[in-house]
Amino acid sequence: MNRKNLTSKLRRAATVEAVIALSASSNPAEITTAQIGDYMDVTQGALFRHFSTKQEIWTAVMDWTAENLLARLDQIECDNPMDELEAMLSAHVEFVVTHPGVPPILFGELQRSGETPAKARLQELMVEYGARLANRLTAAKAARLIASDTDIPAAAIMFLGIVQGLVMQTMMTGDFGAMREMSGRLFNIYLSGIGAKK
Numbered sequence: 001m002n003r004k005n006l007t008s009k010l011r012r013a014a015t016v017e018a019v020i021a022l023s024a025s026s027n028p029a030e031i032t033t034a035q036i037g038d039y040m041d042v043t044q045g046a047l048f049r050h051f052s053t054k055q056e057i058w059t060a061v062m063d064w065t066a067e068n069l070l071a072r073l074d075q076i077e078c079d080n081p082m083d084e085l086e087a088m089l090s091a092h093v094e095f096v097v098t099h100p101g102v103p104p105i106l107f108g109e110l111q112r113s114g115e116t117p118a119k120a121r122l123q124e125l126m127v128e129y130g131a132r133l134a135n136r137l138t139a140a141k142a143a144r145l146i147a148s149d150t151d152i153p154a155a156a157i158m159f160l161g162i163v164q165g166l167v168m169q170t171m172m173t174g175d176f177g178a179m180r181e182m183s184g185r186l187f188n189i190y191l192s193g194i195g196a197k198k
Contacts (some may be wrong), residue, residue, distance in 0.1 A: 011050045014040055015057055016064045023101035028108045033057070055116060058109065062121035065102055069095050069125070073132055081139040082146075082196060085159070086187055088136070092163050093183045097176045103167045130156050137194075147195025155194050162186045 018039045022031050033044045033054055040047075051057045072091040078084045096103060109119050133156040140146045146155075166179050166186070 008050050011046075012060060013064075015047060015050065016061050019057060019061050020064075020099055020101040020105070023104050025101075028101075028105045029112075055118065058105075058116070058118040059121060061105060062109070062118045062125070065106070066121060066125040066128070070128060070132075073129070080143065080145065081136040082191075084136050085133070085140070088133070089159070089162065089183055089187055090180075093166065093179045096163070096167060096170075097179055100176050103171060126160075129160070133159050140196075145197055150194050158190065158193065162190060 015036060018036050019028070019031065022028075022035060022039055026035075033047055036057070037044045037047055047057075051060070069092065072095055073088050076084050076087045076091060078087055106122060109116070109122055112119060130153075134152050137146070137150065137152045137155050141148065141150055141152070162183065166183060169182075170176050170179050
């Protein structure tokens with residue numbers, strides 16, 4: 001595909017793709033529009049025909065991340081909510097392994113001072129993700145698959161903590177593929193914590 005003759009929609013998508021790819025090996029906070037343009041083989045002016053500001057590019061990255069991650073979670077259908085929780089963890093890990101540039105962008109945005117549209121979108125993503133977890137955990141409690149006194153909000157945060165901890169460890173080692181095996185081991189510990197019935 002000739003990147004110099006893309007439609008506006010495809011140009012925006014290609015820009016998001018470029019930012020995620022660059023973030024896998026560079027500090028997202030230091031990525032310039034010139035670097036993005038170089039990666040795409042276009043000028044900065046061409047970028048700004050599709051985005052009014054650099055912050056708008058970052059917001060588009062957050063929109064893409066939320067849309068694609070949540071879509072993976074929403075495709076999951078299992079016989080019981082515990083299998084769905086395990087499948088959600090696997091889907092999230094696979095998303096990170098496939099797009100290793102996403103975690104540095106998310107962590108970087110959370111550390112940014114002040115409020116930005118990108119940070120607001122990230123916060124919305126976490127709320128939407130948490131709601132999906134709470135629904136599965138509530139269903140599991142109703143089906144007596146987990147302890148009757150399980151703190152649902154805390155259990156949802158703990159689930160997200162598994163992913164965040166894995167990501168932090170992986171960013172230090174650089175071995176994203178190892179997340180797959182380790183996630184299963186951590187999920188077993190998680191099950192013990194919420195009193196899952198064998």
